[in-house]
Amino acid sequence: MTIEAHNLVWGVGRKTIVRDVSVSVQKGETLGLIGPNGSGKSSLLRLLAGLRQPRSGDVRINGQDVARVSRRALARQVAFVQQNAATDTNVSVHDVVKLGRTPHRSALAGWSAADEAAVSNALAQVDMQSRSGQAWQTLSGGERQRVHIARALAQSPIVMFLDEPTNHLDIHHQIEILRMVRDLPLTSIVALHDLNLAAMFCDRIVVMQDGALVACGSPGDVLTEALLHSVFRVAASVSAADASERPHIRFRSE
Amino acid sequence: MSVHHSVSTHHHGGSGAGWLALFLVLSLLLLGLVVAIATAIGDYAIGLDTVFLAVTNGLGLTGADISPIEQSVVWDLRLSRALVAALSGAGLAICGAILQALLRNPLAEPFVLGVSAGASTGAVCVIVLGIGGGGLSLSMGAFTGAFSAFALVAILSNGATSGPNHTILAGVAAAQLFNALTSYIVTTSGNAQQARDVMFWLLGSFGGVRWPDFHLLIIVVVLGLGVCLYMARALDAFTFGDEDAAALGVPVARIRLVLFALTAMITATIVSMVGAIGFVGLVVPHAARYVVGPMHLRLLPASAAIGAVFMVLADIASRVIVSQQTVPIGVVTALVGVPFFALILYRSRPQT
Ligand SMILES: Nc1ncnc2c1ncn2[C@@H]1O[C@H](COP(=O)(O)OP(=O)(O)OP(=O)(O)O)[C@@H](O)[C@H]1O
Ligand SMILES: [Mg+2]
Numbered sequence: 144m145t146i147e148a149h150n151l152v153w154g155v156g157r158k159t160i161v162r163d164v165s166v167s168v169q170k171g172e173t174l175g176l177i178g179p180n181g182s183g184k185s186s187l188l189r190l191l192a193g194l195r196q197p198r199s200g201d202v203r204i205n206g207q208d209v210a211r212v213s214r215r216a217l218a219r220q221v222a223f224v225q226q227n228a229a230t231d232t233n234v235s236v237h238d239v240v241k242l243g244r245t246p247h248r249s250a251l252a253g254w255s256a257a258d259e260a261a262v263s264n265a266l267a268q269v270d271m272q273s274r275s276g277q278a279w280q281t282l283s284g285g286e287r288q289r290v291h292i293a294r295a296l297a298q299s300p301i302v303m304f305l306d307e308p309t310n311h312l313d314i315h316h317q318i319e320i321l322r323m324v325r326d327l328p329l330t331s332i333v334a335l336h337d338l339n340l341a342a343m344f345c346d347r348i349v350v351m352q353d354g355a356l357v358a359c360g361s362p363g364d365v366l367t368e369a370l371l372h373s374v375f376r377v378a379a380s381v382s383a384a385d386a387s388e389r390p391h392i393r394f395r396s397e
Numbered sequence: 398m399s400v401h402h403s404v405s406t407h408h409h410g411g412s413g414a415g416w417l418a419l420f421l422v423l424s425l426l427l428l429g430l431v432v433a434i435a436t437a438i439g440d441y442a443i444g445l446d447t448v449f450l451a452v453t454n455g456l457g458l459t460g461a462d463i464s465p466i467e468q469s470v471v472w473d474l475r476l477s478r479a480l481v482a483a484l485s486g487a488g489l490a491i492c493g494a495i496l497q498a499l500l501r502n503p504l505a506e507p508f509v510l511g512v513s514a515g516a517s518t519g520a521v522c523v524i525v526l527g528i529g530g531g532g533l534s535l536s537m538g539a540f541t542g543a544f545s546a547f548a549l550v551a552i553l554s555n556g557a558t559s560g561p562n563h564t565i566l567a568g569v570a571a572a573q574l575f576n577a578l579t580s581y582i583v584t585t586s587g588n589a590q591q592a593r594d595v596m597f598w599l600l601g602s603f604g605g606v607r608w609p610d611f612h613l614l615i616i617v618v619v620l621g622l623g624v625c626l627y628m629a630r631a632l633d634a635f636t637f638g639d640e641d642a643a644a645l646g647v648p649v650a651r652i653r654l655v656l657f658a659l660t661a662m663i664t665a666t667i668v669s670m671v672g673a674i675g676f677v678g679l680v681v682p683h684a685a686r687y688v689v690g691p692m693h694l695r696l697l698p699a700s701a702a703i704g705a706v707f708m709v710l711a712d713i714a715s716r717v718i719v720s721q722q723t724v725p726i727g728v729v730t731a732l733v734g735v736p737f738f739a740l741i742l743y744r745s746r747p748q749t
Contacts, residue, residue, distance in 0.1 A: 189640075192644065194640055194643055194644060213648075214643060214646045214647060214648050214649075215646035215647075215648075216646075217646065218644065218645055218646025219646065221644075222644070223644040225637075225640070225641060225644075228637040228638070228641055229637070230501075230636050230637050230638075231501070231503065232636050232691045233686075233691060234636060234691055234692075235690075238690075238691070238692060239636070242633060242634055242636065242645060243645070245630055245631075245633070245634050245645040245646060245647070246645060246646035248630060250627045250628070250629075250630060251626070251627065251694075298645075
């Protein structure tokens with residue numbers, strides 16, 4: 144198992160936000176994380192990435208407890224793409240992607256050929272190599288998001304957490320980015336709102352509601368009409384021919 | 398936020414290390430020149446050639462025959478003063494650059510953590526209340542006050558770990574408290590002359606500095622710059638916020654506390670020596686960003702260089718604007734700096 148979390152509990156003040164969540168993800172697997180707004184997806188991803196300390200429970204990545212590894216050692220293995228990241232500083236696209244190399248460089252080390260290769264590869268993977276010199280402030284919302292994904296790729300991680308990586312992207316790039324995440328030899332957990340994309344690109348899907356996991360399994364097993372009705376309060380018809388095929392969801396308006 | 402954004406909208410020059418090296422070499426040459434001018438100019442004008450010989454004499458390199466008065470004015474008074482000015486400018490500019498990055502606020506400057514307010518309280522305790530009974534120098538009093546203010550800010554903001562805006566608010570609260578204490582002491586116990594002394598001290602003056610000040614300051618500033626350069630990569634990682642820096646492997650809480658303490662140390666040392674000189678720490682980092690871009694391994698040395706040159710120029714101006722009189726240096730930095738800054742703002746306005 145690459146990622147293993149046991150009985151995670153986290154909250155703020157008296158409010159419990161993540162309730163007793165356990166998940167495990169195999170090497171190379173792409174796990175989809177779905178759930179309504181405020182159900183705790185981002186909070187869970189932060190716990191898994193070691194950015195928050197759980198009240199109880201633990202997270203192991205490649206067998207190591209993330210609470211005991213140094214931040215730097217962890218960042219060499221784990222990359223995190225935030226739901227929304229913003230800055231007032233005027234940095235170029237290249238500068239932003241370069242930040243991804245931070246955990247791999249010592250304090251004063253020069254810029255190596257390997258670093259540059261990682262950066263230009265990452266930019267190429269998100270189709271932004273021609274924008275390397277552009278100012279980050281002048282990018283469109285979707286372009287910013289792709290640059291952030293490139294930065295995570297430049298970190299050369301073995302585990303990647305993506306918090307709604309496609310919410311500003313056009314349909315072509317939504318599909319391209321998710322296809323890339325699926326095809327890379329990375330273990331990844333992706334929070335998504337588009338259920339059809341989740342069904343198309345995730346090996347397994349977990350569903351969160353009110354901070355707890357309510358379902359976990361293959362897209363065909365999880366995305367049922369009953370679950371969509373109880374968790375998302377929508378009426379939908381799911382067309383899944385058989386278990387080997389990916390389900391397709393059509394929402395009904397009544 | 399607009400200042401930060403617009404000032405650095407387009408980077409000038411290339412982005413290679415060569416450009417930075419060229420810029421630093423040119424700045425050092427310029428710094429040498431302005432220090433020489435600062436040493437030559439004054440009520441008692443001395444030629445540049447004599448200045449040069451007096452300096453080499455002072456360093457023990459030559460034994461040229463110049464009048465002892467000129468030797469003493471150049472070496473004992475003016476050179477130490479010019480070098481302290483350069484180091485103060487460099488130190489304040491570095492602190493400004495660091496605080497702008499850590500607090501993610503373009504209006505952050507070295508005094509945002511209440512250090513200058515604390516220094517003034519410490520200073521009035523010595524000047525007006527006579528605490529220490531003459532055994533405690535003005536500088537020591539100011540330094541103690543400055544660090545007490547920083548300690549208060551650190552406590553109010555959980556060791557400066559509770560986020561940028563919280564830290565800024567803690568700084569504002571500390572500054573208000575210490576300013577109120579200063580006013581209280583001055584109005585209840587001071588006489589008019591003491592109030593004037595305090596006011597003049599606060600606006601900054603290089604009048605009293607001598608070689609021992611230089612020796613202390615060069616250690617503090619050079620060490621500080623060294624530590625900051627060592628942490629420059631980590632500072633870059635704060636571009637998208639604390640959590641993002643943590644995701645990039647930066648030990649956020651530790652870096653914040655170390656750098657806040659370091660800036661407080663540098664600022665307190667400078668303030669206790671030459672008073673609270675405003676504007677340099679706010680504006681110089683923006684100017685430097687305009688020249689070398691926002692990444693800190695380049696920004697910090699460039700800020701130091703620009704700050705040093707700027708402060709020596711301001712010191713020269715403070716002595717020549719009004720004959721036979723020295724204008725407070727804090728007044729000059731603002732008077733000279735604002736037009737420069739306006740030019741940069743204008744040239745870098747966002748293209749819409
Ligand atoms: N620091 C905090 N203090 C108080 N409440 C918080 C905090 N962080 C998160 N919450 C609450 O916890 C709940 C879960 O938040 P989270 O961001 O994990 O949701 P999410 O599933 O990612 O939602 P979305 O789909 O809108 O991104 C929300 O109700 C949020 O208001
Ligand atoms: Mg979220």
